Amino acid sequence: MAAKDLYEKDFYKILGVSKSATPDEIKKKYRTLARELHPDKTKGDAKREEEFKAVSEAYDILSDVKKKNEYDEARSLFERGGFRAPTGGQNFQGGDFGDMFGGGNPQDIFANLFGGGRRGPRKGQDLQTESKISFRESVFGTTLELRLSIDGTPAQNITARVPAGVNDGAKIRVKGKGANGEAGPGDLFILLHVKPHPIFSRKGEHITMTLPVTFTEAALGADIKVPTIAGDDVTVRLAPGTSNGRVLRVKGRGISKNGTTGDLLVTVEVQVPRHTEGKAEEALKAFAEATAHEDVRAEFIAKASQ
Structure with missing residues (x-):
């Protein structure tokens, strides 16, 4: 979507609510429209699908207090023919978006305004593996000794404590043993399969x-x-x-x-x-x-x- 389109759209009109509508009124109106326009109900009606997307986009903005306030402020400035840069106090009048932002990409700045800009360093991805334990181990707990290769690194030994009383299908987490990331590694999740006992x-x-x-x-x-x-x-x-x-x-x-x-x-x-x-x-x-x-x-x- 072009950056300017974010503010040319009247999300209040799309949802059919007033600018003073409460969060509950916005949510209620969205749910009503979503039920009417959902693709499962409209069965391939392209026009209705586009309406559903527009309603969802409008709700995404208006249901978030921060996004809604930023949208209201930016739309008001556009309607008056001016815009204040998000990173400074200088005012710009009408005209070319490239001039407004010193040749920068206005779409990036608008995306940042709605919380979709650059984020800080992220942790690495969480990983999952599986392990079998005996019924007796599931009752009393045990310690797993695993040897895994993560992110193509040489295999390493990983110790994980299984608490007493776990059920078949339970997951245990080993912190910091997932994939590497800028803000540190993610976690490793171990899916447990309990082997049946012949008597118990x-x-x-x-x-x-x-x-x-x-x-x-x-x-x-x-x-x-x-x-x-x-x-x-x-x-x-x-x-x-x-x-x-x-x-x-x-x-x-x-x-x-x-x-x-x-x-x-x-x-x-x-x-x-x-x-x-x-x-x-x-x-x-x-x-x-x-x-x-x-x-x-x-x-x-x-x-x-x-």
Whole structure:
């Protein structure tokens, strides 16, 4: 866009608001027009797309207090036929823009007026890499030792601390290990992938597991030792008649994070023998005869007829 065009455009008229409109009124008007003119709605209507761009440009200026004040001042001076250079107090009248700014590029000066001019030194670009950790490491934390080449430099060793309780997909930041820049290097982000554990899983801050038990343990009750993620065992008590799928809770044996500790949730899975022979088969037949009077599906059938 030519520099002068910035001030020849009446952004208030484009948005349909008065010069005294409040920020809320400007925002409300913009949202209304943006919904009406959005390309997803106008479906390739070139004219409406141009209107959408103009409305967006107007809102970008008028919604920013600093830009709006500078726009108002500069537009007022242009309408009166004069302009004050942004970097000094000298006034210029009408005429050639090149004369106004001593042969400089007026577009650069206008861009600078709207905050788009030269910026100070920037930090280097942030970089990202990935790393896999075990489920146990995600629970208790670990230290990663990575060897990376950044910006084509020779590979360097990078140490990163993984805090306890991180989730799969979490990112950790290593300050100052990104790409180099005038104002110093950026940061390095490490995307973590937690490898599944063959026994333990996670539900929030709780650790979950499925415990296989025998039919007789579930029927008669039993005290069973189960492993924990910490490496020791705890004993869980099955009450007589424990049903398949029941969840037993071991307090405080989950994940410690942010000052709280979850629990170990143990789901009972009754194992039914695939083959029975000899005394085991005889015992089961005797059990079936002894409990033949119990109709375990009576309530189930009754509910079906409701």
